[in-house]
Amino acid sequence: MILCVGIDVSKFKHDLAILENQGEVITKNLCFENSCQGFQILREHLESLEYPISEILIAL
Structure with missing residues (x-):
């Protein structure tokens, strides 16, 4: 199972x-x-989901 993380970046x-x-x-x-x-905060939130880092896809 892959987690898809979408981040809307601003200043x-x-x-x-x-x-x-x-x-x-x-x-x-x-x-x-x-x-x-x-x-x-982002790191702690991702760690709390308990998914292997290899199964997290981050798009900016």
């Missing part, structure tokens, strides 16, 4: 949605700042 913040490759929504909207702390 100050980023919006994220995560779907399984079969279309099930895992995370509808997660907003995080364009900062080290914001990317730490």
Whole structure:
């Protein structure tokens, strides 16, 4: 099973949605700042999903 992570990038913040490759929504909207702390939030959220890193596809 592949997780598809879509990130809408902007200057100050980023919006994220995560779907399984079969279309099930895992995370509808997660907003995080364009900062080290914001990317730490992203990392923690992805780790909480407990998917192998090899099964996570990230598109910007």
